[in-house]
Each structure stands twice: as structure tokens, then as C-alpha cells.
Amino acid sequence: MGLKFTVVAKDEGTRARAGILHTPHGDVETPVFMPVGTAGAVKAMTQDQLEEVGAQIILANTYHLCMRPGHERVREFGGLHRFMSWPHPILTDSGGFQVMSLKGLGKVTEDGVWFRSHLDGTPHFFSPESVMEFQLSMGADIIMPLDECVDYPSSHETLKRSVRLTGRWAERSKKFFVENAGKLQGGDFAEAGNPEIGPSLFGIVQGGTDESLRRESALEIGEIGFDGYAIGGLSVGEPKDELYGVTEQVAGMLPEGQPRYLMGVGTPEDLVRCVALGIDMFDCVMPTRNARNGTVFTREGKLAIKSARYAQDSGPLDAECGCLVCRRYSRAYIRHLFAVGEISASMLATYHNLWFYLDMMKRVRQAIYFGGFGNFLAGFLAESGQGSRSV
RNA sequence: GGACAGGUGGCCGAGCGGUCAAUGGCAGCAGGCUGUAAACCUGCCGCUCCUUGCGAGCUACGGGGGUUCGAAUCCUCCCCUGUCCA
Numbered sequence: 001m002g003l004k005f006t007v008v009a010k011d012e013g014t015r016a017r018a019g020i021l022h023t024p025h026g027d028v029e030t031p032v033f034m035p036v037g038t039a040g041a042v043k044a045m046t047q048d049q050l051e052e053v054g055a056q057i058i059l060a061n062t063y064h065l066c067m068r069p070g071h072e073r074v075r076e077f078g079g080l081h082r083f084m085s086w087p088h089p090i091l092t093d094s095g096g097f098q099v100m101s102l103k104g105l106g107k108v109t110e111d112g113v114w115f116r117s118h119l120d121g122t123p124h125f126f127s128p129e130s131v132m133e134f135q136l137s138m139g140a141d142i143i144m145p146l147d148e149c150v151d152y153p154s155s156h157e158t159l160k161r162s163v164r165l166t167g168r169w170a171e172r173s174k175k176f177f178v179e180n181a182g183k184l185q186g187g188d189f190a191e192a193g194n195p196e197i198g199p200s201l202f203g204i205v206q207g208g209t210d211e212s213l214r215r216e217s218a219l220e221i222g223e224i225g226f227d228g229y230a231i232g233g234l235s236v237g238e239p240k241d242e243l244y245g246v247t248e249q250v251a252g253m254l255p256e257g258q259p260r261y262l263m264g265v266g267t268p269e270d271l272v273r274c275v276a277l278g279i280d281m282f283d284c285v286m287p288t289r290n291a292r293n294g295t296v297f298t299r300e301g302k303l304a305i306k307s308a309r310y311a312q313d314s315g316p317l318d319a320e321c322g323c324l325v326c327r328r329y330s331r332a333y334i335r336h337l338f339a340v341g342e343i344s345a346s347m348l349a350t351y352h353n354l355w356f357y358l359d360m361m362k363r364v365r366q367a368i369y370f371g372g373f374g375n376f377l378a379g380f381l382a383e384s385g386q387g388s389r390s391v
Numbered sequence: 392g393g394a395c396a397g398g399u400g401g402c403c404g405a406g407c408g409g410u411c412a413a414u415g416g417c418a419g420c421a422g423g424c425u426g427u428a429a430a431c432c433u434g435c436c437g438c439u440c441c442u443u444g445c446g447a448g449c450u451a452c453g454g455g456g457g458u459u460c461g462a463a464u465c466c467u468c469c470c471c472u473g474u475c476c477a
Binding site: 034036037038039043044059061064091093094096097098100101102105117118119144147149204230232233234235236237243261262263264265266267270282283284285286288289290291292293294295304306307308338341343345346 | 419420421422423424425426427428429430431432
């Protein structure tokens with residue numbers, strides 16, 4: 001298996017740690033936030049801009065890439081990195097989240113998931129094995145097994161069934177990966193930065209907010225053995241204390257020496273709090289989607305930039321932000337761009353939000369390196385007004 | 392000067408006797424977005440009041456007058472706009 005993970009610093013007062021994730025396409029400093037580029041594109045951003053804002057690794061999605069342009073085409077092109085001209089690490093998600101988000105179009109069976117394409121209605125079958133093959137052939141650095149992500153709230157029976165199914169699928173995924181990774185490997189690994197490292201496979205813990213099912217899932221997934229461990233099925237509508245509680249519980253059960261990935265989370269506050277619980281990796285559509293919808297993140301909380309109260313505001317989105325958008329453009333102008341429907345509104349807001357997230361994670365890492373994470377956490381929560389105040 | 396067609400809430404535009412404070416769309420305002428079917432979605436959008444309710448009152452479908460139990464809707468005169476003919 002691929003990936004190596006080196007823990008380089010641990011916080012004394014919390015479970016936070018800083019480390020380095022060694023992947024074929026380079027090293028990633030953790031804790032890390034991974035911008036979401038579902039269809040092989042972080043919406044409203046160019047790859048140059050992703051590098052500018054400090055993205056180390058991005059996420060893409062198996063289901064969406066299989067719909068368009070198709071994993072075969074990506075493979076023929078030389079892999080996803082070459083296709084999208086992104087030479088840095090890529091993690092691909094399996095499509096497990098689409099089991100939930102596209103549930104009206106999907107049908108889960110023991111063998112896998114049938115999806116009717118959300119684009120043209122054609123049926124597509126995803127099995128644990130085929131999902132491994134698709135991700136390997138596209139040349140992703142970190143791949144995820146097919147899992148079943150369920151809604152909140154779900155009944156105990158539903159959760160139990162999804163945990164057990166996800167466990168059986170994890171077993172199949174691991175087996176297939178071990179037996180076939182070498183021969184199915186696509187992409188441009190030969191010319192990647194760390195050619196000696198192969199792709200890696202993470203396991204996904206499910207179980208909703210049920211403590212006993214989470215324990216069962218964590219034990220089972222850990223027993224199978226993966227390069228890293230993800231906590232799935234959270235931030236699907238559960239209360240915050242459940243999010244933090246489950247994260248704390250599961251993170252505490254996962255191996256110390258391997259990366260922990262909290263899937264789909266979250267707000268700036270969620271990230272900082274969950275770093276304190278021992279999480280190393282995050283992804284979330286929030287900074288990019290909210291940006292396009294007119295919400296920007298600042299050190300003082302969320303800001304609805306479309307609001308009339310910024311029509312004459314000559315200040316930057318965030319007074320303390322060093323990003324190019326904040327150095328050049330006013331709130332009034334960006335609000336105007338939203339008002340007139342300019343595409344640059346989405347671009348500038350996305351650039352700022354990703355900068356904000358990635359800069360925050362950089363400061364988190366610094367704090368862990370230099371022993372000030374406890375203070376950072378306290379200061380962050382005080383400053384952000386629990387992360388939800390509007391300014 | 393004549394013949395048609397029209398004048399509806401900030402704008403466009405339905406309605407053509409009661410269930411109309413009046414469908415839609417746009418603009419405006421507010422809110423929501425957590426492994427992206429999302430540059431999306433939801434709510435509000437005449438005025439006032441309150442026990443915030445399929446609430447009450449007021450004002451409103453160019454203007455005046457009329458028919459009718461009841462008119463944005465029918466009649467009549469006037470004003471205005473567009474197209475065509477002189």
C-alpha cells in the first residue's frame with residue numbers, strides 16, 4: 001500500500017497533531033483542508049489560483065467523473081492529474097455520499113449501488129470493486145471505498161444495516177485493492193513527485209450518531225486495515241454536540257499512526273474544534289458553495305455580502321485578510337458584482353473563502369508546531385463569536 | 392381628422408361580473424447552504440393596526456359618471472399611448 005504518514009508535532013492540551021502525508025504527487029501538511037472539486041474542477045477557481053491560495057490537495061468525485069467525462073477517458077488522457085493540469089495530490093471520493101444525496105435516483109443492493117444518471121437517466125452500477133477500479137484507473141493518490149452514507153435522522157435498524165453493509169464493502173474493497181492496485185493503476189505516477197509511493201486506500205467509519213454502532217464500525221474498519229481512516233455520515237443534519245461527540249469518540253478509537261479524515265466537515269469552527277479532537281483531514285463544499293451564493297467567511301464570522309448594508313462599504317471583505325481579493329476589492333464592489341450577476345462575483349468570493357480556510361489551517365498547524373494550539377482554539381472561538389455571528 | 396388595439400401593484404404582464412390586495416416573471420429585501428443534481432433554494436414584497444390570523448380596516452387595476460346586491464372585469468364620456476389610413 002502507499003501513503004506514509006508522519007506525525008511531526010502533538011499538542012499537549014488537546015488531541016491535535018500536525019503531520020505530513022506523503023503521497024505520490026507530493027507531501028501534504030496536516031491538518032489539511034481539501035477544497036472540493038467534484039467534477040474535476042473546484043468551481044470558480046483555476047488551478048493557478050488553487051496554488052495561490054495554498055491548496056495542497058483537492059478532492060474529486062468518482063460518480064461525477066464517471067458520468068462526465070467517464071473514467072476511461074480520464075485514464076486514456078493519462079490520469080486525472082494530467083487531465084486537469086493539477087500536479088499535486090488528489091483524493092477521490094467513492095460515490096458513497098451520492099447514495100444519500102441522489103437517493104431518489106439510486107438503489108442499494110448487497111452487491112453495490114444502481115444509480116440513474118442525474119443527467120440523462122441512464123442506469124449505472126457501482127460496486128465496491130468497480131469503484132476501486134475507476135479510482136485507480138484515474139490515478140488518484142488517495143481513494144475511498146464505496147460506503148453507504150445515510151440521512152440524519154435514521155433509525156437504529158437503518159444505521160445498523162448501513163454499518164454492516166459498509167463493513168462488508170470495505171472488506172471487498174480492501175481485497176480488490178490489494179490484488180489489483182498494481183495492474184489497474186492509471187495516471188501519471190511515473191513522473192509524479194514521489195514515484196516510489198503508490199496510491200492509498202482509506203477506510204470509512206459509519207454509524208450515524210449511534211455510539212455502539214460507531215464503535216462496531218470503527219473496530220471493524222480498523223481490523224480490516226487501511227492507510228487512513230475516514231469518519232463518514234456526519235454533518236448530515238445532526239446537532240453540533242453529536243458531530244463533536246461522535247468525532248471525539250471515533251477519532252479516539254482510530255490508530256495513532258495513520259491519518260484521520262472527517263468527511264464533509266465543515267464550518268471554520270467545526271474544523272478548529274475537530275482538529276482538537278485529533279482530525280487531520282477535512283473537505284467541505286461550504287467555502288466554495290457559500291461563496292457562489294454570496295456568503296463569505298471572515299475572522300468575525302459569516303458575512304452575507306449581497307446584503308444592502310454593504311452597498312457603500314469601501315472596506316475589504318475581511319480587514320485582516322491578506323488575500324489578493326481583500327487587498328484589491330471593496331465589499332461594495334463585490335456586492336455589486338453579485339447584484340449584476342457577474343461571474344467574477346463567484347470567483348472573487350470563492351478565492352477569498354478558500355484563502356480564508358487554508359490560511360486558517362496554516363495557522364492551526366503553526367499553533368500545533370509551536371505549542372500554542374490551546375490558545376489558538378480559545379482565541380478563535382472567542383473571536384468568531386462561535387463562528388456564526390454576522391458582521 | 393378617421394379606424395383599430397391598448398392603459399393593471401417599482402417594471403413587464405395575466406385576469407375579463409363575486410372565491411381579487413389581484414397568477415407569473417423581473418427588480419428589491421431577508422435567510423439558508425457541511426464527502427456539490429446548488430452561480431442554488433426558501434421566505435417577504437400596497438398602507439396601517441393588532442389578540443400575527445386562510446385577522447381587521449383603509450387605499451388600489453388611466454380619470455369622471457353609470458349599471459349591478461356586487462366591477463380590474465359591463466355601459467358611457469373624457470384623457471393618454473401604439474399601429475394603420477388621411
